[in-house]
Amino acid sequence: MLDIKFIREDPAAAADRLALVGCDREQLTAVVELDARRRELIAAVEQMRADRKSRSKQIGAMSPGDEQEAAKASVREMGQEMGAAEKQLDEVTEHFESAMLELPNFPHEDVPVGEGEEQNVVLREEGARREFDFTPLPHWEIGEKLDIIDFDRGVKISGTRFYVLKGDGARLQRALISWMLDLHSREHGYSEVYPPAMVRGECLLGTGNLPKFGDNLYRDIEEDFWWVPTAEVPVTNMYRDEVLAADSLPIKHVAFTPCFRREKMSAGRDVRGIKRGHQFDKVEMVRFVHPDSSDAQLLELLGNAEEVSRRLGIPWRVIQMCTGDLSFVAAMKYDVEMWAPGCEEWLEVSSCSNFRDFQARRANIRFKAGKDKPALVHTLNGSGLALPRVLISVLETYQRADGTVDVPEVLQPYMGGQQLIS
RNA sequence: GGAGGGGUGGCCGAGUCUGGUUUAAGGCACCGGUCUUGAAAACCGGCGACCCGCAAGGGUCCGCGAGUUCGAAUCUCGCCCCCUCCGCCA
Numbered sequence: 001m002l003d004i005k006f007i008r009e010d011p012a013a014a015a016d017r018l019a020l021v022g023c024d025r026e027q028l029t030a031v032v033e034l035d036a037r038r039r040e041l042i043a044a045v046e047q048m049r050a051d052r053k054s055r056s057k058q059i060g061a062m063s064p065g066d067e068q069e070a071a072k073a074s075v076r077e078m079g080q081e082m083g084a085a086e087k088q089l090d091e092v093t094e095h096f097e098s099a100m101l102e103l104p105n106f107p108h109e110d111v112p113v114g115e116g117e118e119q120n121v122v123l124r125e126e127g128a129r130r131e132f133d134f135t136p137l138p139h140w141e142i143g144e145k146l147d148i149i150d151f152d153r154g155v156k157i158s159g160t161r162f163y164v165l166k167g168d169g170a171r172l173q174r175a176l177i178s179w180m181l182d183l184h185s186r187e188h189g190y191s192e193v194y195p196p197a198m199v200r201g202e203c204l205l206g207t208g209n210l211p212k213f214g215d216n217l218y219r220d221i222e223e224d225f226w227w228v229p230t231a232e233v234p235v236t237n238m239y240r241d242e243v244l245a246a247d248s249l250p251i252k253h254v255a256f257t258p259c260f261r262r263e264k265m266s267a268g269r270d271v272r273g274i275k276r277g278h279q280f281d282k283v284e285m286v287r288f289v290h291p292d293s294s295d296a297q298l299l300e301l302l303g304n305a306e307e308v309s310r311r312l313g314i315p316w317r318v319i320q321m322c323t324g325d326l327s328f329v330a331a332m333k334y335d336v337e338m339w340a341p342g343c344e345e346w347l348e349v350s351s352c353s354n355f356r357d358f359q360a361r362r363a364n365i366r367f368k369a370g371k372d373k374p375a376l377v378h379t380l381n382g383s384g385l386a387l388p389r390v391l392i393s394v395l396e397t398y399q400r401a402d403g404t405v406d407v408p409e410v411l412q413p414y415m416g417g418q419q420l421i422s
Numbered sequence: 423g424g425a426g427g428g429g430u431g432g433c434c435g436a437g438u439c440u441g442g443u444u445u446a447a448g449g450c451a452c453c454g455g456u457c458u459u460g461a462a463a464a465c466c467g468g469c470g471a472c473c474c475g476c477a478a479g480g481g482u483c484c485g486c487g488a489g490u491u492c493g494a495a496u497c498u499c500g501c502c503c504c505c506u507c508c509g510c511c512a
Contacts, residue, residue: 042474046481053481056493060442068492075492243432243471371453374471 001100001361004035017106020113020323027103034096041089048082101211105358107323108295108332114322120335121322126306127315129339134401138342139392140273143169145403146421149274161263161277168421172407173281173391175414177256180283180308184384188304190254190285195234197257198225203237206363208329208355218260218278227260231284232381239288239365244377246369250289250297254384257282274388275347281387287380288365291357294378298332298354301382305336305350308385311410314393315339317346331356334382338389342396347389352382 007014011032015025055075062068112121143149148169154162165173184190204210204226209217218227228234235255244251259282270276285304289297302318309316321333330353337346357376360366366374398406404422407415 039474042481046474049482050480052492056491057442059492072492079492371469 001358002103002106003357003361004031004100007032008035014106018104020107021104021326022324023104027099031096031099031103034092034099038089038092038096041085041092045082045085045089048078048085052078052082098211101205101362104328105326105331105355107326108354108356111326111332112320112322113324115324116322117325119322120325121320123318123320123334125315125317127309127313127339129315130341130397132341136341136396136399137403138273139340139395142342142395142399142403142405143274146405148172148421158278160271162279163274163277168415168418169391171415172394172411172421173387175407175411176387176390176394177281177283179411179414180384181254181256183308183311184254184283184285184304188252188254188285188307190252190304193235193238193253193255195231195238195255195257197228197234197260199228199234199237200224201226203233203240206240207233207236207359208362209233212328215264216262218262228257229261230259230282230383231255231257232286235284235286236359236365236379236381237363240363242365243374244288244365244367246290246367246372249367249377250287250293252288253286255284255286257284273343273392275343275392277388283384283387285382285384288367288377289380290367291375291378294354294356294380295332297378298334298352298380301380302334302336302352305352305382305384308390309336309338309349312390312394312408314397316349327351327353329353329355329358331358336383336385338385338393340389340393340396342399343392347392349385349389349393350383353380355379355381 002014007028011028015028018028019025052075055071055078059068059071059075062071112119114120137145140149140151144151146168148166150164150166154164157164181192185192198220201210201224204214204217209229217229219225234257235253238253239251259280261278263276263278274280285301287297287301306316306318316336316338319335319337321330321335326333333351333353335348336350336352338349339345340347356378359379360376365377365379367377368374394408394411395405398408400406404420407419407421412419
């Protein structure tokens, strides 16, 4: 959520910044009008409340009798008037708040301006691509030949976009998860958490998935549970409605969870292989930081994500999102993409974002130093990394001409010393 | 799922039966001061969040939401959460 005070003071500047992310000016005008109306009503209602309060007190001090009854009647009348004003205030407030929740974040000043994907900037490409003396296969063929990915049975169990990992396929994924968690917790200073994968609706409001993007989520209607689309949701909400000690910042967590997405919009896209499913595993890094340091913290977080590619020995590139391709909540965002030589594609394996105080304001996450007033933290997160796509790159990069696959050196200890998947 | 007991400021905890100087007692923690070579102790003072307002000031907040009342932490109803016992279960 944006800071209404900023919008109020300079609505034109706010509109300019929101225009960069494709937000209509009318949307902001409506918010400004609702805000003005709301404040008028607050002033009026509070005046009435103050009057009633003092007169009620007088009634309490009066002795019972006609005079007291008359006073009660008069205050009762006043109360009815007040009730009407309160009802108006509630309505306006509700409109105002839902309008605020639908405004996207301001882009960071340093984000390149652009309309969409085409104007994203490739910042760097690292790691040499492997030379093949045979034609590398896409992972779905490798997976079927080695019998480590079973597409048919996944579909039988749950339908399209589900698969079963088997044998060394399942084991390789498990090794990747353990290794990445260890890397981030032991070497990058994150503390590991294992959060719920089902959350209450208010958590999704906090991270910005609701109210706008509910149609991409799975939910249980009977219990008001939502399946998390990413560990970002439960981990960020760990500190909802809390005031953190300033010296505890930055707080850095790494979490592994399954992730669930309806992927309604993309039906028909990326249908082959395990690139895009309704359920996938992901290791996620989340940071709660002092506002002054969030720019530097984002670069560090991005570095943590890149390190996974570096150690796996797989080429990657870093893309900076332009204003037109930022998510609803992000002020700045970098993607990390890994090369997959079989399907000849750059695969998005991480998305590292600085949300500044946008999520913190929604989720009410603050920090406090000494006698200072509490202030909003900045939140950041990034995948570290998304499993099925890393699995794709590993299988395709380390495949041999005979159809077997080498286990990357860093993963061998996590596979009981196994060096080859055959 | 059944029965019972609870949810009060950063924490502990009184107040709820019997609605009104509650501006929520008291304690702990924390901050400042006195004293001290320094610290502790003792004593003195301070000590919440949010909203409206240029300010003075005002309002809201006792798990959440409705209701009763001139007036609700206190009474009524619904919901959420926690604890104890029973049942079930990995």
